[in-house]
Amino acid sequence: MNTETEEFLAYIGDYRIHDSNVESILWENTVLSVTLKGYEGETIVIKINGVQTINSNRPLGMMLYAISEMRINGPYRKFLFANWRDEDDASLEVIAEDVEVLY
Numbered sequence: 001m002n003t004e005t006e007e008f009l010a011y012i013g014d015y016r017i018h019d020s021n022v023e024s025i026l027w028e029n030t031v032l033s034v035t036l037k038g039y040e041g042e043t044i045v046i047k048i049n050g051v052q053t054i055n056s057n058r059p060l061g062m063m064l065y066a067i068s069e070m071r072i073n074g075p076y077r078k079f080l081f082a083n084w085r086d087e088d089d090a091s092l093e094v095i096a097e098d099v100e101v102l103y
Contacts, residue, residue: 006078012067013101016044019084022062022092027054032094034081036064042103050097052076059092069099 011017020036023043027033032051036044046067063084070078072095079099081092 007071009069009071009077012046012069012079012099013044016040016042016103017064017067017101020044020064022059022064022081025056025059025092027051030096032096034059034092045102046079047100047102048079048094048096049099050076051094052097053095055093056091058090062088062090062092 016038017036019039022034023037024035025032026035030049030051032048032054034046034048036046038044059081062081065082065084068080068082070080072078076095076097079094079096083090
């Protein structure tokens, strides 16, 4: 992907995403489900549909600052799970068609 054409669209979800931790990841066909444990103990599921690619590095346990949605070339968007800890190299980026947040 050409990062020069990326454009920030929005943050995904509400305040409960901030400070949540990636608890599990399940990839079935073209659907990726990322389960988060919120700061107050609640479960949040990020369901990403039409997955094209996943780039990750040890995302389980990662504390999130936010999930950013980026426009990229073509019909897809990039969903960037921003790591709260700058010194930690854990990461998760997904290129897909759509996202749903289930609280």
